[in-house]
Amino acid sequence: MAGGGFDAPESGGGLHKQKKYKKGKKIGVRIDMTPMVDVIMLLLTFFILTTTLNTPQIMQINLPKGDETDKIKVDMGDVLYIRVAETGNVYFSKGQSDGSEAPPEKVSFNDMKARIEGFYASSPNLIILLKFDRKMKYNLMVDILDEINKAAITKRYSFMKMEDPDKEIVKNAGG
């Protein structure tokens, strides 16, 4: 560097050596972290409070694409009616091949899944027709769909309106 191109502008007596500041000589500089920690804590609290960790899941439902007019013929023997009364009682009744249907049976929630699987074992083309009362709670609808989804079957179910004859059936079976 001695024969370097140009000299650094040396300010002759400019350096005052900073005699006054003894601290400057210290090797490590101590930064007070308290304000930073405060701010970070604040941010952390904010994020914890605004985060929703339970990401909801969805239950996909597909409605039939066609119009109401094009009806699909199904064998009544494959049909399982699930009727739910206003009270929340669930009734299963299996269709018979001759077009009639078996008398409704009240099914408790716990063995719903096993029953559906049982019906599926006897008729693999099982179609579940859901007839829910309009006054029934939405919670129960999700629960029943959940039971059907849990059952180890090929899921084929369809929503139907609960007509007066259905209400009559349910009523006669105990409401």
Add this chain to the structure above:
Amino acid sequence: MKKARSIKKPGVNIDMTPLVDVIMLLLTFFMLVATFKAESTEAIEIKLPESVVTDTTKLPEKDIMTLTLTKSGDVFIDVDNYKVREKVFGDAFGVGLFHPDSTSKSEYENTGGMVGGKPFKRKVTLLNRTQMEKTMSDLRLALKNETAGKSDFRIVIKGDTQSDYGVVEDLMDIFKATRNTRFALVTDVKSDKPK
């Protein structure tokens, strides 16, 4: 000599660096995980039903048309795109209200602007059945215009556990009429089985 000196110091200096490290880590975690409560869900409080659905379908992140069913039988139709909202409802935070039961009035109208017992601040457009059908197609159309036909709304139903099934049935009728054959029910994950 050194030891003696440090003891003599009046204040005890705690090294905060590890603490800051841990907090920073936590902060980063929460920032990355954070999905903010959407405007709509904050305003309308509902209790979602729980399910143990086996397919691992999660709620899509955007382009959702949310139909919120409240306890009192009202349906709020909302989308997550504010431009679309502005176009259809005339307000960036507008929301549609449909009361399927024509024999009664919605909670919003009865209480003069309350939803779930709390004042509702967003602009509400009241819809009847035909307007509801029109709004649904308007919303889809608006989004298609907005994104040049690239995206489409997914319809999800967020129902309160205590709302009536009849409302869902009416909505399914509307879906059929408007040729929306796919929709989804939003549920919470069931943690354990009490039954």
